[in-house]
Structure formats: structure tokens, C-alpha cells
Amino acid sequence: MAAAHGVMGDAPVRSTRHFLHSETLRGYFLVSPALAALIFTLAAPLTLLVLYSLWTQNDLTLDTNPSLAQYERVFGTDAYRVLFLRSLGISSLVTLLTVAMAYPMAYFVAFKVKRAKFLWLIALTVPFWTSYLLRVFAWKIILGYNGVINSGLISLGLISDPFEFLLYNPTAVVVTLAHAFAAFAILPIYVSLEKIDRSLLEAAADLGDGPVSRFFRITLPLSVPGVIGAAVLIFVPTTGDYVTPALVGGTDGLMIANMVQVQFARVNNWPLGAALSIASMGAVAFVACMTIVMARFAVRRIR
Amino acid sequence: MSDTFIHIENVIKRFGARAAVNNVTLDIGRGEFFSLLGPSGCGKTTLLRMLGGFAQPDSGRILIDAEDVTTLPPNRRPTNMVFQSYAIFPHLTVGENIGYGLRRQKLETSERDRRVDDALALIRLDGFGARRATELSGGERQRVALARALVMRPKVLLLDEPLGALDKRLREAMQVELRQIQRRLGITFVFVTHDQEEALSMSDRIGVMSGGRILQIAGPKMLYDAPNCREVAEFVGTMNLLPALVTGVSGGNVKVQSPVFGAFETVTAEPERYNAGQKILIALRPEKFEVVRAASSPHAIRGTLTAVSYLGDRHQFQITVENAEKPLLAGTHFDRSMDGAPFRSGEEIYVQWNPNEVVLLPKT
Amino acid sequence: MTAARGLLRHGLTVYAVCYLSFLYVPLFLLPLFSFNDSIFIAFPLSGFTTKWYVQMFQDDAMHRALWNTVKVGVMASLVSTILGLFAARALTRYAMPGRSVVLGFATLPLFIPDIVLGISLLILMTSVGIPLSLVSVALGHVMLCLPFAIAVLLSRFEGFDRSYEEASLDLGENGWMTFWRVTFPLVLPGIVSSLLLTFIVSFDDFLIAFFLSGTEPTLPVYIWAQLRFPFQLPGVLALGAAILLGSCTVVVIAEWIRSWGVKGETHSHIAGI
Incomplete structure (x- = not known):
């Protein structure tokens, strides 16, 4: 019968066809334009950034012999060290503050809001989509010497002279950043809370837990991934933020990104600017990883 | 079984190292109501999908009405499928769903409308043509999926657990209705189910599958009274x-x-x-x-x-x-x-x- | 016990309202003072005026900057949405080893400070020899927008039952027509939503444009320059109020469109960003 021959003869042919039309290959084919764009606009620039950080600027000429001179300068100069520590300190504070403030809000939407969840989420995310520059600018006019708070308090007769401590200091930076990154904290925490199977809480209640122990034994541990996600999403970009310290930070509130901008725009020492950015990203990655590891450990201990 | 209409020969389909369908040979007769019965993961759905063209065998071949369809894509096969999820297009009306495949066939608009109306009458949903698909109940969606496939006048209708999502009463009513429609139209049905009662009550013949192989092919009574191995005996009743x-x-x-x-x-x-x-x-x-x-x-x-x-x-x-x-x-x-x-x-x-x-x- | 729970419930509601005020009050100050008849942004309000808006609409430099921003935004949103469409389709439809690597790579821009993205793109443009212009800004914005486009489209494709396409093939349509008759209409809300949101991302970006725009400022770069001059501030307030209103409207429309046809799951889709 021809059938048997057909089966034997077709088998190898079919497997080549499968290879060419393979699902995996089609998938790669479809993502390749996006990947190419990302390689050109993200991977290549970052590679060049690393290269630049290994070069040296001598007045007007660029010395392309690789060396770690820039990094020695970055880590050996007190002024830079202060900027690094301040950046990490400010963004740690911002992260803590934002997550702590966002948690009850996310909890409220996930557990207490019954009907208008969609509207609440839109309300909480819309400010995040509006111009970052304008939001920071709003805080500048709120906190300014002749700003909204001071002029408001004076016209109410509560104070006679404006407060000077509102604007141009690290606190102003912290408040402004906490406002700007609120949505980054709410969404991941909300998602992890929303995912919690409500029957787990009923089971805990059935086994004798009250509302408070239910929260600490079930809800909080299960929302840890969301909290960690939120913390990373805030900590990483805020450490390298430029606009907020430049507008509301004053001289005491400047951060590492402002120094990077100075190196690129004014001093024209690109290698040093590159080394500063890479060092700051390295520091951020290190702190973030350490915190995550410690948080995981702490959670395991609590359980 | 009078004459062979579907001929499945030494079909093997692997997913990675696991053979989902392991050397199955099977003949199904013209106008037959044939069920593939087995627990989940036994390969019955994979076999059905190979009949429909949604998966291709690694080796072996499939003939429908003496035509080798092994490598044909779904849109060039004389088969139509009722999907487990029904796959009723949510952006179209009921009528547009049923007429979806007819648009391809260059029919007169009036002829197309007539066939859609006939199909709606067949599933007793007359007048539902303008409804949005998202407004239908589970049982209605199931019937629209059936009508959408039948309006194509397929040589073979493939049904992938079409009654699984319905409640017990609706399921039993649909079993009777499906069987009546199949008798009336004389189309060959290949029906996949894990519900042995469903298979016994509807089918002309049943193929019991397990681990990618067919264990026994027999009519419902024979399968019930004379299982040929322990697995069939345990699975059926x-x-x-x-x-x-x-x-x-x-x-x-x-x-x-x-x-x-x-x-x-x-x-x-x-x-x-x-x-x-x-x-x-x-x-x-x-x-x-x-x-x-x-x-x-x-x-x-x-x-x-x-x-x-x-x-x-x-x-x-x-x-x-x-x-x-x-x-x-x-x-x-x-x-x-x-x-x-x-x-x-x-x-x-x-x-x-x-x-x-x-x-x-x-x-x- | 019920009293405690009641207190908790009300406490949370009060907190939520306070939180929303914290989010919105700073934003409302811009429109508030934009109608204030004074060069100083301070209380007490000195009277209603629309002169800052008149001044803004007569500013040619602002018009050019706005037009630049729109051109860049249209280019960046179109390109990033098309790239994101292919990528999201591939990531949901095909079994791909390295899927998480691709996804991680595409979301990487969210985890890198804008200033680093800005300076490294500046280095790239000067190294490759692309002159700083709106084109270089648009290139940077494609990268900036891609994570958002992919996130929006991915959530749309993930809710997409593959058997819709199989049903279409089964009913005799070929692959291309199946795309036009089934896939495209079903993901269309995601596409529109992605176009709108990526446009907003591009429209709002300051830092990347700051480094890449050369002599053709986009609107945020123009605003940044104006911030140095106190007498320009009321004009910036008027412009800012208009931008806030515009972007809020676009975002609400985008989220509303995105929720089409995903009944009951809308909130998780927003949160999927």
C-alpha cells in the first residue's frame, strides 16, 4: 500500500517544514523590529556610555585609552561622595514615605471599594500621566518664599513673616518626589492585594484570626511582592532624578543627576559625567538588591 | 460502519518528548456520530485538532473523503469546528457570526441572508440575528457556534467538548438536540468528551483514548458490556x-x-x-x-x-x-x-x- | 469588634479622600492662579483675568514648540505602537524561549533614570553623526514609549482567546483576512489606547528632549526655559493649565477605550501598566 511509503517518505520533509515555520522563529521575527529599535536606542547608547566612562577628557581632546581614572575621581572626591549619599538618602526616604502612604490607599481600593473601582484607579493614575515638569513646578509655587503656603498663611494672619525653610532644601525634594511617584507605588501594591484570594481571609477567620491578625498573617505577607515592586519602581528613578532637585532643591538639595548634567552641558567633561551616571546606577542597583534580599529574609522570619 | 469517510493512519504528534497522540489508526464512517472519550490529557483534543488542521501530525496521514488533508490548513479543509470556548466573535452580531464564513464564498447577499436565517431556525434562535454576541447566554452561544459551523455545510463537524460549560439540564437537552440535528443533516460528527454518559447516550461508536492511544473502539452497548481492558472498564461506568x-x-x-x-x-x-x-x-x-x-x-x-x-x-x-x-x-x-x-x-x-x-x- | 471594624472602614475612607487631595490640590493650583490678575503667584487672589491665556496664544515661540512636540509625539506614538503591536503579539502568541529576557529588555527604560537615557542618547547621536533635531528626539521617545505600548497591548492580547483566530481559519478565511476581520478589531481598543498614552508620554517628556532637541525646543523644553524668568511665570501657568486639562482628557479617554470589551476585568487592566 502506498500509505506506508508515504509515511516513511514524508517524515523528514515535514520536520524541515516544521522548523522553518516554527512557532519560536515566527515569534522572534515579530519581536525583531522592537528589539532592533531597543538595541539602537537603549543597548548601544548604554554601551557607549560605559565606553565614555573609561576615556579621559583633556581640555578639548578626548583620550580614548581605557582607564579607570574617571571612577577614581568619582569615588575619591568628597563633593561627589556627598552627592551620592544625599541622592541615596533622599530616594530611600521618598521610597519609604511613598510606599507607606500608598499602602492604605491601595488597600482601600482593593478591599473596601465595591462598585467604582475603575473610577478610583483612574483618579489615582491620571496625575501620573500629566507633565512631570508641571507637577514639580506646582510644588515650587506652593513652597516658594512668596508661594502659596506662605502667602496663604500670611493673608489668614497666622504668621507675619514667610517661612524660609519650605523651599530649596532636601525636604522640599522629598515631598515633591513623594507626590510625583505616588502612582508608581499604588498600582503594584493594588495588584498584589487584588490578587489575594478572598477565601484565604475567610479561612483565617474560620481558624480564629481576628481582623488585625488576618492582616498581619495573610494580607501583608501576600502583598510583599507588590511592595517590593513599588519600592524598586520608585527608588531607582528617584535616585537619578534631575528636574525636582533642580527646581526645588536649592544648593543643599542638589543630587547626582544635577552633577551629571553639569558635566555634560557646562563643563563638557563627558567621560566624568558618564562615570558618574554609571556609578550612580551601580549604587542604586546594589542598594535595591540588598534591600530586596533583606526584605525577603525578614518576611521569612515573620512567618 | 458502511464505508470509510475519515481515515487516520499511524498518526503521531509529539509535544517535546511526550507523545500526545501515539500512533493512532482509526476509521470513521460517512454520517457517523463518532465520539473520542478519555480523561483530560489523553490526546483526544489533539487528535481532533489534527482533523481540523490546527495541529499537524509529526508522522502519519489523515484522509477525509479519500482526499489527503494531512498538511492542509484549516481554511482549506472540508471540516468545521465547534470550539470548547465557542469562540463567538464578540465584536460581531449573532447574524454576522453565523454568516462569517459565507462572506468568503461570494454568495448573493439574499442567498447569504437566507442561509443565516435557516441556520438560526435550525438552532431555534429565529430573530436573534441582530443581537450582539456578548448578550447571549451560555446555551445560546453554544448553539450559535453550532450554527456557524453547520452553515458552511462541512463534510465533517468537529466538536470539542461543546457541552462541558453548560449546566446538567441544558446539557441533556442539547445532547438530544445535537443527535437530532446530526441525523437530519447526515453530517459526520466527531465529538470529543470526557463525560462517558454523554458519549454513551449520543454516539454511534466511541473510541476510548488514554495516554495518546486508542484502547477500544466500539458501540456504546458493546463498550459498556464488554470492555476489552481494565482502563476502559474503569473509565466507562x-x-x-x-x-x-x-x-x-x-x-x-x-x-x-x-x-x-x-x-x-x-x-x-x-x-x-x-x-x-x-x-x-x-x-x-x-x-x-x-x-x-x-x-x-x-x-x-x-x-x-x-x-x-x-x-x-x-x-x-x-x-x-x-x-x-x-x-x-x-x-x-x-x-x-x-x-x-x-x-x-x-x-x-x-x-x-x-x-x-x-x-x-x-x-x- | 464591629465598632472597631466600622472605625477602620471610615478611617480608611477619610484617608483615601485626604490622599486624593494630596494628589490633586497641587495640580488645581495651576489653573487657579492662571486666572489670577497678578504677576505674583500668591494669596490673596487679586481678581479674575484671561490675559495670561491671551498672552500665551499670541506667543509664536510657544506655537513652534507646541507644533514640534505634536510632530515628535505623533511619530513616537505611531512607531512605538506598531513595534509594540508586533512584540505583544509575538510574546502572547508564540512559545518563545527567552520571552522574559525580551520583556525585561523592553521594560528596562522604566528602571533607568531619564538623565542617563538622555545623555547616553546624546552620546549615540554625536557618535553616529545624527544631528540633534526633532528626529533624534523622536528616536529617543520611541524607546521611552515602547514599555508603555507593550504593556497596554500585552494586556489586550493576553485576554485574547486564540480560538477566535482558529474559528476564523476554520470558517475558511486565510491568515491575512483573519487578522483584518477578527484580530485587528478585537485589539483595536488597545491600539488606540496605546497611541494616546504613548503620545502623552512623549508630549510630557522633558529630559530626553532637553538633551536631544538641539535648536528646536519641544514644549517642555520651552517651558523649562521660561521658568527662569519670573515675569513669564503666569504665562507658564496658563500653558500648564491647558496642558494638564488636555492630558487628563486624553488619558481618561485612553483608559476608557482600553476597558472596552473586557467587562469585569477593567481594573486589572489599568493596573497592568
Whole structure:
């Protein structure tokens, strides 16, 4: 019968066809334009950034012999060290503050809001989509010497002279950043809370837990991934933020990104600017990883 | 089966190292209602998807109406599918859903509308054409999916667990309706299900699958009364299975010795499968047992009634007997014996059986 | 116990309202003072005026900057949405080893400070020899927008039952027509939503444009320059109020469109960003 021959003869042919039309290959084919764009606009620039950080600027000429001179300068100069520590300190504070403030809000939407969840989420995310520059600018006019708070308090007769401590200091930076990154904290925490199977809480209640122990034994541990996600999403970009310290930070509130901008725009020492950015990203990655590891450990201990 | 309409030959389909369909050969007749029955993961859906063209065999071939369709894409096959999720296009109306495939066929608009209306009438949803698909109930979606496939006038209709998402009453009504539609149109149906009652009640023939292989192909009655192996016996209905020993074979008769049933002689259609000294399994359906207070047959086993459960249309007794690992199950329509007194748990009773209803199964 | 729970419930509601005020009050100050008849942004309000808006609409430099921003935004949102469409399709439809690597790579821009993205793109443009212009800004914005496009489209494709396409093939349509008749209409809300949101991302970006725009400022770069001059601030307030209103409207429309046809799951889709 021809059938048997057909089966034997077709088998190898079919497997080549499968290879060419393979699902995996089609998938790669479809993502390749996006990947190419990302390689050109993200991977290549970052590679060049690393290269630049290994070069040296001598007045007007660029010395392309690789060396770690820039990094020695970055880590050996007190002024830079202060900027690094301040950046990490400010963004740690911002992260803590934002997550702590966002948690009850996310909890409220996930557990207490019954009907208008969609509207609440839109309300909480819309400010995040509006111009970052304008939001920071709003805080500048709120906190300014002749700003909204001071002029408001004076016209109410509560104070006679404006407060000077509102604007141009690290606190102003912290408040402004906490406002700007609120949505980054709410969404991941909300998602992890929303995912919690409500029957787990009923089971805990059935086994004798009250509302408070239910929260600490079930809800909080299960929302840890969301909290960690939120913390990373805030900590990483805020450490390298430029606009907020430049507008509301004053001289005491400047951060590492402002120094990077100075190196690129004014001093024209690109290698040093590159080394500063890479060092700051390295520091951020290190702190973030350490915190995550410690948080995981702490959670395991609590359980 | 009169003439072969679908011919599946040595079909193998692997996913990674696992063979989802492992060398299946199967013939399905023209106009037949054929069911593929098996637990989830047995390969029945993969086999159906290969018939529809949604997956291609690694080796082997598939013929439909004498045409080799092994490598044809779904849109060039004479088959249509009713999907498990129904896949009713949510952005189209009911009428647009049913007419979806007809648009391709360059029909007059009036002819197309007429066929859509006919299909709506067939599934008794006349006047639903302008409704949005998202407004339909589960049962309505199922019927629209059926109409959308049937309007294409396929040679073969493939149904992937189409009744699984419906509640029990709706499912039973649809079983009857599907069967009537199939009879009326005379289209070959290939129906995938894990529900053995569904398969038994609807099909002309059933192929029981497990681990990518077909274990048995038979009509519903044959499958129920004479399963050919332990897996089929266990999967289709409830079965008492007990170990036994063949003590002799003569002609169509087999002599069997069982620790529980004692020594007896029974007929088998395949005496060549047995020889003296072979360890086998004997199988008997619960309803083949008769529960009595006083034995009236030489084939009676004494036991203790340990549990009585009421199943609505019948009662199921659990009876502990000597030498058996598990209690025997007996099903009966009445919960009392001929003398009118109900059976009670803990009572000593007898179960009687007929040797010719005992099924022999080779031990695997 | 019920009293405690009641307190918790009300406490949370009060907190939520306070939180929303914290989010919105700073934003409302811009429109408030944009109608204030004074060069100083301070209380007490000195009277209603629309002169800052008149001044803004007569500013040619602002018009050019706005037009630049729109051009860049249209280019960046179109390109990033098309790239994101292919990528999201591939990531949901095909079994791909390295899927998480691709996804991680595509979301990487969210985890890198804008200033680093800005300076490294500046280095790239000067090294490759692309002159700083709106084109270089648009290139940078494609990268900036891609994570958002992929996130929006991915959530749309993830809710997409593959058997819709199989049903279409089964009913006789070929692959191309199946895309047009089934896939495209079903993901269309995601595409529109992605176009709108990526446009907003591009429209709002300051830092990347700051480094890459050369002599053709986009609107945020123009605003940044104006911030140095106190007498320009009321004009910036008017412009800012208009931008806030515009972007809020676009975002609400985008989220509303995105929720089409995903009944009951809308909130998780927003949160999927």
C-alpha cells in the first residue's frame, strides 16, 4: 500500500517544514523590529556610555585609552561622595514615605471599594500621566518664599513673616518626589492585594484570626511582592532624578543627576559625567538588591 | 460502519518528548456520530485538532473523503469546528457570526441572508440575528457556534467538548438536540468528551483514548458490556474488578477460579486470549448483582451490607465480602427485598450473579 | 469588634479622600492662579483675568514648540505602537524561549533614570553623526514609549482567546483576512489606547528632549526655559493649565477605550501598566 511509503517518505520533509515555520522563529521575527529599535536606542547608547566612562577628557581632546581614572575621581572626591549619599538618602526616604502612604490607599481600593473601582484607579493614575515638569513646578509655587503656603498663611494672619525653610532644601525634594511617584507605588501594591484570594481571609477567620491578625498573617505577607515592586519602581528613578532637585532643591538639595548634567552641558567633561551616571546606577542597583534580599529574609522570619 | 469517510493512519504528534497522540489508526464512517472519550490529557483534543488542521501530525496521514488533508490548513479543509470556548466573535452580531464564513464564498447577499436565517431556525434562535454576541447566554452561544459551523455545510463537524460549560439540564437537552440535528443533516460528527454518559447516550461508536492511544473502539452497548481492558472498564461506568485465575479453556468456554466468586465457567468471544494458569481480572457491573436475603442460586456470595446510598433513580449497596480487598458495589432500583422489608446497614445478605455476564480481562 | 471594624472602614475612607487631595490640590493650583490678575503667584487672589491665556496664544515661540512636540509625539506614538503591536503579539502568541529576557529588555527604560537615557542618547547621536533635531528626539521617545505600548497591548492580547483566530481559519478565511476581520478589531481598543498614552508620554517628556532637541525646543523644553524668568511665570501657568486639562482628557479617554470589551476585568487592566 502506498500509505506506508508515504509515511516513511514524508517524515523528514515535514520536520524541515516544521522548523522553518516554527512557532519560536515566527515569534522572534515579530519581536525583531522592537528589539532592533531597543538595541539602537537603549543597548548601544548604554554601551557607549560605559565606553565614555573609561576615556579621559583633556581640555578639548578626548583620550580614548581605557582607564579607570574617571571612577577614581568619582569615588575619591568628597563633593561627589556627598552627592551620592544625599541622592541615596533622599530616594530611600521618598521610597519609604511613598510606599507607606500608598499602602492604605491601595488597600482601600482593593478591599473596601465595591462598585467604582475603575473610577478610583483612574483618579489615582491620571496625575501620573500629566507633565512631570508641571507637577514639580506646582510644588515650587506652593513652597516658594512668596508661594502659596506662605502667602496663604500670611493673608489668614497666622504668621507675619514667610517661612524660609519650605523651599530649596532636601525636604522640599522629598515631598515633591513623594507626590510625583505616588502612582508608581499604588498600582503594584493594588495588584498584589487584588490578587489575594478572598477565601484565604475567610479561612483565617474560620481558624480564629481576628481582623488585625488576618492582616498581619495573610494580607501583608501576600502583598510583599507588590511592595517590593513599588519600592524598586520608585527608588531607582528617584535616585537619578534631575528636574525636582533642580527646581526645588536649592544648593543643599542638589543630587547626582544635577552633577551629571553639569558635566555634560557646562563643563563638557563627558567621560566624568558618564562615570558618574554609571556609578550612580551601580549604587542604586546594589542598594535595591540588598534591600530586596533583606526584605525577603525578614518576611521569612515573620512567618 | 458502511464505508470509510475519515481515515487516520499511524498518526503521531509529539509535544517535546511526550507523545500526545501515539500512533493512532482509526476509521470513521460517512454520517457517523463518532465520539473520542478519555480523561483530560489523553490526546483526544489533539487528535481532533489534527482533523481540523490546527495541529499537524509529526508522522502519519489523515484522509477525509479519500482526499489527503494531512498538511492542509484549516481554511482549506472540508471540516468545521465547534470550539470548547465557542469562540463567538464578540465584536460581531449573532447574524454576522453565523454568516462569517459565507462572506468568503461570494454568495448573493439574499442567498447569504437566507442561509443565516435557516441556520438560526435550525438552532431555534429565529430573530436573534441582530443581537450582539456578548448578550447571549451560555446555551445560546453554544448553539450559535453550532450554527456557524453547520452553515458552511462541512463534510465533517468537529466538536470539542461543546457541552462541558453548560449546566446538567441544558446539557441533556442539547445532547438530544445535537443527535437530532446530526441525523437530519447526515453530517459526520466527531465529538470529543470526557463525560462517558454523554458519549454513551449520543454516539454511534466511541473510541476510548488514554495516554495518546486508542484502547477500544466500539458501540456504546458493546463498550459498556464488554470492555476489552481494565482502563476502559474503569473509565466507562462503575465496575467491580477482582483477580482470578484461568483453570482451563475449551472452545468458547473459559474455566475460572476466583477467591471471591469461587469456581465457574463462562463464555468469551476471544478464547484465544486466555490459557490455563493465566492470572486475569474478572469484571461485573453493579447492576448485574442481585441482592437477596436468602440465596436462590448456586452463584451467590455471602456478605455484610456496610453502606446504602440513595442515588435518586437507584440505590447503591456497598457489601463487604470475604477475600476481597475492596467491598463489592451492587446497584438496584429498590432498597428492599421481595418480602418488603428495607435492607439495613450491617445486615447479612447474599449477592447473586450470572456467570455469563462476567467479563474477563487480561491482567496488564 | 464591629465598632472597631466600622472605625477602620471610615478611617480608611477619610484617608483615601485626604490622599486624593494630596494628589490633586497641587495640580488645581495651576489653573487657579492662571486666572489670577497678578504677576505674583500668591494669596490673596487679586481678581479674575484671561490675559495670561491671551498672552500665551499670541506667543509664536510657544506655537513652534507646541507644533514640534505634536510632530515628535505623533511619530513616537505611531512607531512605538506598531513595534509594540508586533512584540505583544509575538510574546502572547508564540512559545518563545527567552520571552522574559525580551520583556525585561523592553521594560528596562522604566528602571533607568531619564538623565542617563538622555545623555547616553546624546552620546549615540554625536557618535553616529545624527544631528540633534526633532528626529533624534523622536528616536529617543520611541524607546521611552515602547514599555508603555507593550504593556497596554500585552494586556489586550493576553485576554485574547486564540480560538477566535482558529474559528476564523476554520470558517475558511486565510491568515491575512483573519487578522483584518477578527484580530485587528478585537485589539483595536488597545491600539488606540496605546497611541494616546504613548503620545502623552512623549508630549510630557522633558529630559530626553532637553538633551536631544538641539535648536528646536519641544514644549517642555520651552517651558523649562521660561521658568527662569519670573515675569513669564503666569504665562507658564496658563500653558500648564491647558496642558494638564488636555492630558487628563486624553488619558481618561485612553483608559476608557482600553476597558472596552473586557467587562469585569477593567481594573486589572489599568493596573497592568
